[in-house]
Amino acid sequence: MDNSYFGKYGGTFIPETLSFALEELENLYRQIKDNSSFKEDLKNIYADYVGRPSPLYFAETLTNNLGGPKVWFKREDLNHTGAHKINNTVGQALLAKKLGKKRIIAETGAGQHGVATATICAKLNLDCVIYMGETDIERQELNVFKIKTLGAEVIPVSSGTATLKDALNESIRDWVTNVDSTHYIIGSVTGPHPYPTIVRDFNSIAGVELKNQFIKKIKKLPDMIIACVGGGSNAMGVFYPFIENKEVRLVGVEAGGKNNKEIGSASITDGSIGVLHGAKTKILQSSTGEIKETTSISAGLDYPGVGPEHAYLADIKRAEYVKIYDKEALEAFYKVSRLEGIIPALETAHSLAYLEKIKDLGKTLNVVVNMSGRGDKDLYSVMNNDS
Amino acid sequence: MIVDVFKNFQKNNKTGFIPYLVAGYPNNKVFEEALYLLDDLGSDMIEIGIPFSDPIAEGKTIEYAHHKSLENGFNYDDLFKITRKFKDKSNTPIIAMGYTNSFINPSPEDFSKNLELANFDGILVVDLPYQEKEILECYKRNNLEFIQLIAPTSKNKTISESIKNDPSLIYYITQRGVTGLNNIDFSEVILKLKNIRTITDTPMITGFGIRKPDQVRRFKEYTDGIVVGSFLIEKFLSSDPLREICNSIKPIINELKND
Numbered sequence: 001m002d003n004s005y006f007g008k009y010g011g012t013f014i015p016e017t018l019s020f021a022l023e024e025l026e027n028l029y030r031q032i033k034d035n036s037s038f039k040e041d042l043k044n045i046y047a048d049y050v051g052r053p054s055p056l057y058f059a060e061t062l063t064n065n066l067g068g069p070k071v072w073f074k075r076e077d078l079n080h081t082g083a084h085k086i087n088n089t090v091g092q093a094l095l096a097k098k099l100g101k102k103r104i105i106a107e108t109g110a111g112q113h114g115v116a117t118a119t120i121c122a123k124l125n126l127d128c129v130i131y132m133g134e135t136d137i138e139r140q141e142l143n144v145f146k147i148k149t150l151g152a153e154v155i156p157v158s159s160g161t162a163t164l165k166d167a168l169n170e171s172i173r174d175w176v177t178n179v180d181s182t183h184y185i186i187g188s189v190t191g192p193h194p195y196p197t198i199v200r201d202f203n204s205i206a207g208v209e210l211k212n213q214f215i216k217k218i219k220k221l222p223d224m225i226i227a228c229v230g231g232g233s234n235a236m237g238v239f240y241p242f243i244e245n246k247e248v249r250l251v252g253v254e255a256g257g258k259n260n261k262e263i264g265s266a267s268i269t270d271g272s273i274g275v276l277h278g279a280k281t282k283i284l285q286s287s288t289g290e291i292k293e294t295t296s297i298s299a300g301l302d303y304p305g306v307g308p309e310h311a312y313l314a315d316i317k318r319a320e321y322v323k324i325y326d327k328e329a330l331e332a333f334y335k336v337s338r339l340e341g342i343i344p345a346l347e348t349a350h351s352l353a354y355l356e357k358i359k360d361l362g363k364t365l366n367v368v369v370n371m372s373g374r375g376d377k378d379l380y381s382v383m384n385n386d387s
Numbered sequence: 388m389i390v391d392v393f394k395n396f397q398k399n400n401k402t403g404f405i406p407y408l409v410a411g412y413p414n415n416k417v418f419e420e421a422l423y424l425l426d427d428l429g430s431d432m433i434e435i436g437i438p439f440s441d442p443i444a445e446g447k448t449i450e451y452a453h454h455k456s457l458e459n460g461f462n463y464d465d466l467f468k469i470t471r472k473f474k475d476k477s478n479t480p481i482i483a484m485g486y487t488n489s490f491i492n493p494s495p496e497d498f499s500k501n502l503e504l505a506n507f508d509g510i511l512v513v514d515l516p517y518q519e520k521e522i523l524e525c526y527k528r529n530n531l532e533f534i535q536l537i538a539p540t541s542k543n544k545t546i547s548e549s550i551k552n553d554p555s556l557i558y559y560i561t562q563r564g565v566t567g568l569n570n571i572d573f574s575e576v577i578l579k580l581k582n583i584r585t586i587t588d589t590p591m592i593t594g595f596g597i598r599k600p601d602q603v604r605r606f607k608e609y610t611d612g613i614v615v616g617s618f619l620i621e622k623f624l625s626s627d628p629l630r631e632i633c634n635s636i637k638p639i640i641n642e643l644k645n646d
Contacts, residue, residue, distance in 0.1 A: 013487050013514045015444045017563055019537035019545060159450060165441065172443045177564035179540060273485040274512070276441065289492035290440040290457060 004193030007315055008309035009282075012192040015274045017176045025183075026194040028099055033201065038094065045090050046205060049123070050080050054206065054236030056213040056368075061339045067354055069365035070156045072222065073342070074210050074238060076372050080360035083373030084203060084234040085116035089185055091202035093120040096183035103127040103182040107171040109136055109230075110347070111143025112373060113187030118152035128152035132161040136299055143377055161293045162305050168277050188231025189307030192278030196236075196307050200366065203237025210368065211241050218366065224249040224358070227370040228350045229321065230265065230301035232310045234372035241320060252310060253350045255296035256323035265294040265305040266313050268321040276305040282314075297326040297345035297385065300373070328353040333375065333382065345373035346381065388460060389480045389509050389532045390555035392431060393590035393611045395627045402607040402643045403431030404450035405592060406636060407484065407616035409449065410435050410466045411456035413623050420470045424633040426479050429640050434511065434614065436472070437485030445514045446567035448617045448624075463511040482509040482534065487522075490515070495522045509533055509555060517549035527553075534558050534592075539579055543586060557583060557591045559610070567617030568596050573605045576634035580609040600642035607643060 004010050012022055032038040046052040055078065059071045076084040089106075096104055108114030114130040121128035130147050134156045137144050142181060147154050160166040175184045187201075189196045200258045214222055227235035229252040242248045257264025263284065264270070271282040274289060284292040284304040290367065296302040313319035329346060331355035337343045344352060349368045375382075396403045406425045411418055425433060436449065438456040445453065457561065470481060483490075483502055490498055490512050502510065509532035512623055515522060517535060526533055532555035537546055550557070559580060561571045576593070583591060594614025597603065603613055622632040 011519070012516050013519075014516070015513055015538070016516070016536045016545070017540050017560060019516065019538075020540045020542055023542075047541040158449075160440065160454065169441050169443050173446075173565050176444065177568065179563055275491065277443075278514070283488075285488070285492070287493065288463065291488075322468075 006196070006309045006312035009280055009311040010193055010196060011280050012278060013280065014172070014192045014278045015176055021175070021179045022192055022194065024099065025095070027289055028095060029194060030199055032098060033150060041094060042091060045341065050086050050090065050362070051078060052205065053209040053213070054078050056210065056217065059340050062336060065339055066359050069223070069361050069363060069367045070357035071355060072366060072368045073371045074206060074368055076206055076234065076370060077342070077344065077348070077374035081112070081116045081119050082376060083112045083116065084206060084237065085113045085187060086119065087205055087237065088187065088199050088202040088233060089113070089116040089120045091126050092183070092185045092198065093126060096126065096185070097099045097124060099183060101181060101183040103129070103178065104185055105131065105171050105174050105182055106185045106187060107131045107164065108187065109133070109165035109167065109302060110377060111136065111140040111147065112169065112300060112377065114147045114154070115143050115150070117185050118147045118150035121152060122150045129174070130154050131157055131167040131174070132168050133157045133164060135162040136164065136167070139299060139381055140377060142380070159198045164299070165291065172277070188233040189309060190231040190277055190279060190281070190305055196279065196309055199233050200236045200240055200309065203233050204240040205237070206234070207238040207241035210238060221248050222368045223365040224251060224367045225370065226251045226351045226354055226367065228253045228301060228372060229268070229306060229310060230255070230303045230347065231305070232307040234370055236307055236309055238370040239319060250313070250319040252319055252321045253354050254321055254323050254326040255298055255301035255350055257295040259325055261292060263292055264323065264325070265296040265301050265303055266323045268303060268310060269323050271306070279305070279308045281308040282306055282311045290386045297329060297381065298350065300345065300347040301350065322354060322357070324350040324353045328356070330382070330385065332356070337375070342371070343375035344371060345352050346378045348372045380382060388555070389432060389482070390590065392480060393556055395499065396431070396611045397590050400608070402610060403592070403612035403638050404429060404643050405432045405434055405594070405612050405614045406430050406619055407434040407436060407614060409438055409452040409456055409620060411438060411459060411461040412452040412620070413455065414459055414467065415465050417629055420629055421633060422469070422473050424630060426477050428633060428637065429644060430479055431612065432480045432482065434482050434484045437483050437489045439486045441487055442486060444565055446565040446617060448621050449566050452620050452623070463501065467501065470505045470507060477516035481506070482511055482513040483507050485513065487515045491522065495525040499526045499531055500599070502531055503529045507531060511536070511558060517552055519628060520552060523552055537583060538561060539563055543582070546583060546586050546646055550589055554589060554625070556589070556612070557589050558614070559583065559591055559593045561593060561595045561597065566595055571596050571602065575600070577606050577609055580606065600638045603639055603642045613639070613643065
């Protein structure tokens with residue numbers, strides 16, 4: 001057990017048919033993660049294909065407007081395909097190649113993980129099938145078209161709430177059926193061991209870069225790092241290299257949904273311990289353990305669970321988790337677009353909204369927002385919301 | 388005890404019959420009647436699916452049944468009333484089959500006590516790995532026997548490690564995939580069942596996608612029990628009278644009992 005758990009969270013709660021595939025994945029990952037040729041392959045793709053390192057940007061106008069700490073953006077929105085998601089998919093696609101698997105499946109909510117998966121599959125000549133809830137297909141039409149353009153197949157999921165959680169269910173069902181030929185690229189730090197670890201490691205390139213960039217630019221570490229948390233992969237990636245630096249405050253921002261009376265998607269703030277999609281973690285559930293239907297203006301945060309390592313960091317109080325409501329996120333979406341000329345993803349807008357709550361902290365402090373994605377995909381939802 | 392029932396089949400070269408129902412599906416009344424009808428037809432154990440919002444190992448038919456039962460307002464008080472009454476009248480073992488999250492809420496201790504009080508004999512938790520010994524121990528302490536799933540992809544090491552937990556039965560899954568699929572490779576099934584038998588003498592039951600007597604005929608001698616789920620649950624979608632639905636499994640039972 002041991003290494004499959006983060007404190008009391010994690011584990012491998014999956015049908016037995018899949019246990020050999022997880023074991024195989026873990027063994028391979030252990031063997032090659034520090035292998036120099038694998039690291040070299042990954043480094044080259046990150047540099048020439050993804051566009052890494054992503055810049056560290058000082059948001060001067062926004063800083064002056066808020067009148068509080070200095071605000072910096074880690075620009076993961078500038079990555080190829082427009083979000084942090086590609087950091088994980090390129091790593092896992094290379095793993096799949098090493099495993100000899102020629103078919104890739106993935107789930108997607110907002111469509112970003114679907115696009116990032118279809119992208120690397122196109123490049124590496126892997127068959128790709130993306131599961132997506134029917135509700136999400138409607139609200140993310142553009143990403144669906146992108147995925148198809150990249151040569152992948154999109155399979156609509158109509159069961160349950162027809163959103164991300166159901167797409168995940170369907171992906172697991174596909175995997176159980178085609179496990180010999182197929183690798184499942186989970187899109188967040190969720191799922192059974194070893195996924196939370198692997199996805200974190202591939203995403204932590206952002207945190208590693210951030211540390212170097214900060215030390216280079218201002219000769220010290222930031223005082224606070226803010227990142228949005230749905231499943232929590234962008235947050236885990238940027239937090240992880242800083243966990244050892246206890247003086248750096250780590251803040252995860254969850255989606256509160258419409259208001260404090262209705263259910264949002266804040267699994268750590270509002271949830272309790274349960275098992276979902278292979279991991280024991282904090283989830284939003286009824287008293288008898290049925291998974292609740294969540295809401296959020298941001299499709300990428302609209303998920304009833306969270307990565308087990310986040311649940312652990314919350315327990316040991318190494319990271320703080322807060323809630324931001326839809327309306328606050330929308331205000332930040334407009335504000336940052338107008339002040340900085342950067343249209344953030346609605347997920348990222350949740351982190352940006354939190355800046356309003358820390359205006360009173362000293363002006364000498366340095367705060368980083370992980371700009372997990374760009375907002376192009378969300379313009380349609382925002383337009384609809386406004387009208 | 389479940390283990391004795393199936394040890395007996397093993398000893399006498401017989402094969403038991405195990406139907407699967409979803410609690411509260413299509414409604415409590417029909418579910419309850421079906422329990423008695425299936426028992427009368429000669430069931431040796433009955434699996435009762437605990438409906439869950441996200442049943443990842445189920446095919447469309449059983450997933451639909453889970454969701455329908457929840458929509459109808461499934462609750463444990465009703466289920467436990469039905470099972471207590473059933474067990475007052477019948478000695479046929481009943482097991483709760485479902486997903487971990489149902490079995491740890493509000494805690495493993497509470498839920499296992501509730502199942503014990505509701506006269507369940509055992510549990511089968513699809514996504515609970517053998518490594519989760521604490522949860523399994525808790526159920527055992529409260530007199531619930533447990534069933535270990537083994538898949539076509541399971542390694543020998545998994546089989547030998549998992550039986551250290553002392554399961555009452557091994558449930559061999561006939562195919563890669565969800566419940567109700569139709570691509571069983573019988574020569575593989577027989578090979579795997581024989582292989583398991585070289586590792587342990589724990590009684591074995593077999594299921595996933597079994598619908599016809601001629602399928603059963605091909606491998607019944609290698610297993611101590613056969614589970615029929617999706618085939619039966621599909622029938623509830625028809626407008627056939629309940630008695631006819633339950634009778635639809637008679638050919639399989641006859642295949643098992645008549646030799």
